[in-house]
Amino acid sequence: MRLPKELLPVIQHEIEKIDRRRLLQATAQITERYQNADFSAPALRTDAHRAAYLAVRLPATYAANAHVFAEIQRLIPDAEISSMLDLGAGPGTALFAAAEIFPALQQATLLDADESWLSLGKLLAGQSPSAAARQVLWLRHDLCSGLSCKTHDLVVLSYALGELPQAAVEAMVHQAWSCAGKFLAIIEPGTKRGFAAVNAVRSAMIAAGAEILAPCPHKDACPMHAVGDWCHFSARLERTSQHRQLKGGVLGYEDEKFSYVVAGRQHFPSFDARIVRHPQKHGGHIQLTLCTSQGSIKLQTITKSNKKDYKLARQSEWGDTWKE
Numbered sequence: 001m002r003l004p005k006e007l008l009p010v011i012q013h014e015i016e017k018i019d020r021r022r023l024l025q026a027t028a029q030i031t032e033r034y035q036n037a038d039f040s041a042p043a044l045r046t047d048a049h050r051a052a053y054l055a056v057r058l059p060a061t062y063a064a065n066a067h068v069f070a071e072i073q074r075l076i077p078d079a080e081i082s083s084m085l086d087l088g089a090g091p092g093t094a095l096f097a098a099a100e101i102f103p104a105l106q107q108a109t110l111l112d113a114d115e116s117w118l119s120l121g122k123l124l125a126g127q128s129p130s131a132a133a134r135q136v137l138w139l140r141h142d143l144c145s146g147l148s149c150k151t152h153d154l155v156v157l158s159y160a161l162g163e164l165p166q167a168a169v170e171a172m173v174h175q176a177w178s179c180a181g182k183f184l185a186i187i188e189p190g191t192k193r194g195f196a197a198v199n200a201v202r203s204a205m206i207a208a209g210a211e212i213l214a215p216c217p218h219k220d221a222c223p224m225h226a227v228g229d230w231c232h233f234s235a236r237l238e239r240t241s242q243h244r245q246l247k248g249g250v251l252g253y254e255d256e257k258f259s260y261v262v263a264g265r266q267h268f269p270s271f272d273a274r275i276v277r278h279p280q281k282h283g284g285h286i287q288l289t290l291c292t293s294q295g296s297i298k299l300q301t302i303t304k305s306n307k308k309d310y311k312l313a314r315q316s317e318w319g320d321t322w323k324e
């Protein structure tokens, strides 16, 4: 997964404005803040933090957004997403992913508390090849002070819910849902904390009468949560040499772990199960960990003798749906 190439020169320009030592320091700071989930003050406070975010986090959150939107598109191919609202939009991550995946997208409203992000987002969107990315209403707004917005087909909170004070989250989620004409997508880091936030939204949405499109094949209580585990997925992104230097990594890729839920207003065609761990591919058999439509976790072994399923399982990845 890669950011649209048209965005790269603007990102590079922003990064080059910051002295190398400050950029390394800022990368370490934001990594630590996100690892410790320390949001007692805004996590991205300075130009150096924002440049570091563009360099090392934007490619990852973009990959997670693209994965989630592709899943909406795959499950409901005729879902026409012509408008989107992104709450806590940062540099416009969700917009850039949505513009790649939803061809009908025409209009977007992007909202953030931080004026500097709105300015950076405008710069980036100005380079996007997508007409939708240039039809954007950018709004400075603090989500803690409530939200009233016209209906958009898709409402997104990507890596933003976890930064809000706990007391504001429940009302925020209900307001976001009231603005969602078709879908509400919540994406959070694939940590225990991120998943807990996603799972709480899922429960609140089910109680509010929403349908759950993904990732769950059921509306029962999450069977992973019940055993202290957490449901999360992984999106692979390419690392540039700059990304590797800033993060002190050696691999040419990074696997971004994320948790998500997509709630919707219509009744969706159901699927049997979702693969919730990396398939264990052995010589003569493959073991899948499935979350099933009965609301339970099941280990399924597929042997080579079952040619059709074995071929499908060999091609399957963590996060895919599975037909039992």
Ligand SMILES: C[S@@+](CC[C@H](N)C(=O)[O-])C[C@H]1O[C@@H](n2cnc3c(N)ncnc32)[C@H](O)[C@@H]1O
Binding pocket: 057, 058, 061, 062, 087, 088, 089, 090, 091, 092, 093, 094, 111, 112, 113, 114, 117, 141, 142, 143, 144, 157, 158, 159, 160, 163, 164
């Ligand atoms: C980790 S960034 C995520 C940015 C983007 N959504 C993404 O996925 O890359 C969190 C964003 O939420 C915004 N944010 C945090 N608290 C907010 C609040 N109370 N109201 C509005 N935006 C907020 C921050 O300014 C920041 O842009």
